[in-house]
Amino acid sequence: FYSISGSDFVEMFVGVGAARVRDLFREAQTKAPCIVFIDEIDAVGRQRGVSLGVVNDEREQTLNQLLSEMDGFEPNSGVVLLAATNRPEVLDRALLRPGRFDRQVVLDAPDRTGRLEILKVHARDKPMDAGVDLDALARATPGMVGADLANALNEAALLAARRGHERILPADVDDALERVVAGPERRSRRLSDPEKRRVAWHEGGHALVASSLPAADPVRKVSIVPRGRGALGYTMQLPREEVLLRTRAELEDRLTVLLAGRSSEELGCGEISTGAVDDLQQATALARQMVCLFGMSEDVGLPQCAREMEGVFLRREDGALLLDGSEVTARRVDVEVRRLLDEARGRAREILARRRDVLERVVDALLERETLDGDELAEIVGEV
Numbered sequence: 001f002y003s004i005s006g007s008d009f010v011e012m013f014v015g016v017g018a019a020r021v022r023d024l025f026r027e028a029q030t031k032a033p034c035i036v037f038i039d040e041i042d043a044v045g046r047q048r049g050v051s052l053g054v055v056n057d058e059r060e061q062t063l064n065q066l067l068s069e070m071d072g073f074e075p076n077s078g079v080v081l082l083a084a085t086n087r088p089e090v091l092d093r094a095l096l097r098p099g100r101f102d103r104q105v106v107l108d109a110p111d112r113t114g115r116l117e118i119l120k121v122h123a124r125d126k127p128m129d130a131g132v133d134l135d136a137l138a139r140a141t142p143g144m145v146g147a148d149l150a151n152a153l154n155e156a157a158l159l160a161a162r163r164g165h166e167r168i169l170p171a172d173v174d175d176a177l178e179r180v181v182a183g184p185e186r187r188s189r190r191l192s193d194p195e196k197r198r199v200a201w202h203e204g205g206h207a208l209v210a211s212s213l214p215a216a217d218p219v220r221k222v223s224i225v226p227r228g229r230g231a232l233g234y235t236m237q238l239p240r241e242e243v244l245l246r247t248r249a250e251l252e253d254r255l256t257v258l259l260a261g262r263s264s265e266e267l268g269c270g271e272i273s274t275g276a277v278d279d280l281q282q283a284t285a286l287a288r289q290m291v292c293l294f295g296m297s298e299d300v301g302l303p304q305c306a307r308e309m310e311g312v313f314l315r316r317e318d319g320a321l322l323l324d325g326s327e328v329t330a331r332r333v334d335v336e337v338r339r340l341l342d343e344a345r346g347r348a349r350e351i352l353a354r355r356r357d358v359l360e361r362v363v364d365a366l367l368e369r370e371t372l373d374g375d376e377l378a379e380i381v382g383e384v
């Protein structure tokens, strides 16, 4: 088994990479049957003739050599060539022709069963307490890939060691997951009392509206402890099950929850702040997708009027859209996005005003305890 990274072929000196490719294949053929694995194939396999420069010349020569080696195979020469990339869209077409890399295996983010199996692998050589429920952890981590899961368990081990535990306890795993999702706690960042009150109203608003809407994802945790970069508090929602499709009602509820933070600040503090910047960004992106991609606006109708930006990563950032339509359409899109957001804010305000006494209890509990988990929140909010 030969393993090499694509970037190992790329040198400043023209011709070196091509020679390395040749050597690799000569050696592989003497050891056949064998497997050659090239990681990060995009380092050499990028579309030819796109940019200029010495490195580019070198890369093209290396790629040409690779292409001709792959052609030169006898059908039974016994060398299997595997390669990996997370940027399939930049690869040169010639690499993907039949006879070359003609089978493609897409490794998507794993589903719940997949995550459980991955967690088992990473838990194997760690002293896990019997109380740690990997199945529950797999359920709580939709969208995470292998590296995220490994990272979560490593964080748990670090926390356990720092706290002097003999084994990794369920609490260590819980806190580690929070660190991975929201960044580490930053207790050193002191909020003034009025700021703390404002954050409590903001997060309390998200949490109350999320628990009041039947189609919104349940709240797992709400906190006013500053975390990671910039977040002064957060409300963590997780879907009940793996979700592949979202209905319009679910998306509208999501918008309502996103806008509830600011509406709640308005209600409790009488003044709005910059604290809603992430919420507004996410809500705008989602509303634009609903109008432009999902055909969910009556006025704009079914034609798709935006393209998703060419994904640089397989896990695209949300809402990177390029508007694609006439000026009239663009104006309609703006109006519709605005309408969706205004309606969502209206619903959020209505819920917050109607349940204001409950909201105040949530805010008080947050100011007192700083963090509430899903059960504690449900106890305050009660049945919808």
Ligand code: ZN
Binding pocket: 202, 206, 261, 262, 275, 276, 279
């Ligand atoms: Zn918010």
